Amino acid sequence: MRLELHPQNPNPRNLKTIIECLRDGGVVIYPTDTVYGMGCDIFKPEAVERIARIKGIDPKKSHFSFICYDLSHLTDYTKSVDTPLFRMLKKALPGPYTFILPASRQVPKMIKTKRDSVGIRVPDNLICRTLVKELGNPVMSTSLPVDEYVEEYTDPEIIHDKFGKLVDIVVDGGPGGVQMSTVIDCTGAEPVVVREGAGDWDAIS
Template identity: 85%
Template sequence: MLLELHPQNPHPRNLKTVIECLKDGGIVIYPTDTVYGMGCDIFSGSAVERICRIKGIDPKKAHFSFICYDLSHLTDYTKSVDTPLFRILKKALPGPYTFILPASRQVPKMLKAKRNTVGIRVPDNLVCRTIVKELGNPIMSTSLPIEEYVEEYTDPEIIHQKFGHLVDIVIDAGAGGLTLSTVIDCTGDEPELVREGAGSFEALV
């Protein structure tokens, strides 16, 4: 199903359709402040496994991140954040960054990396943050099952033609981007750039 959600004012009925789908263990393709991503409720193990099958990856080796609504929501899923790190997070979020942080007990085992870490995003995108807020849980965040994002994958209609059969809902909230988020590992003494993307690492450190 291709479902339209206005980027600034998503219709409550359409939003409800997405929430019900996620609660039922469904998979959606949704907008972020970077590229269109694919995800599910982080507490739906069967949906996480289904995404792994779609992407052809082993759930035990997968490095998935997920989307929180805001900074206070993020701190539920990470171990205590010290003041310098909190300043960086506050400066960066909402924004096009993924932060690798020590995972708290609330993070489902399937989504923790071997090092007991988790990647967390708070995108500057009203639609996906509203979905998280209404759902009451974070949603998993992973890229589409493609080698790289090219121009056609900014168009929700083309995304629906190509991947609509693999997922339950493709959300159309206008054109997406082409650049992935910047990934920063904050589990060591100093923040470390893992992947350069849409966000500036230099602006934060």
């Protein structure tokens, strides 16, 4: 199923259908401020396992990240954030960055890494943040089952044609991007850029 949501004014009926799907343990493809991603409610282990199967990866070894609504929501899922790091997060978010942070107890074990850390995003995209807000839980965020994002994967209709049978709903929020988020590891003494992407590291460091 492909459901359209307007980027600035999401249709309440379609939004309700998507939220019910996530609450029932469904898997959806949705837009972010970078590429289209695939996700589920992080507290639905069967849905997390299903995404791992779709991508052909071991859920215990995968590095899943998830989307929070805003900065205060993000701090629920991380251990204490010191002032310099908080300043950086405030400058960067919402935006095209993924921050790897020490995970709090609220993060499901399945989503934590062995180092007890987790990747968290707050995209500058109203659709995915509204999904998180209405659901009341973070939504898992992982890339589509492709080797790389190319021009055709910016088109939700093509995404639906190729991957619609693998998931329950493709959320059509208009054209997506081809560049992933910039990943910054904040678990050590100094933040380290793990993957350069759409976010400008110099703008926030």
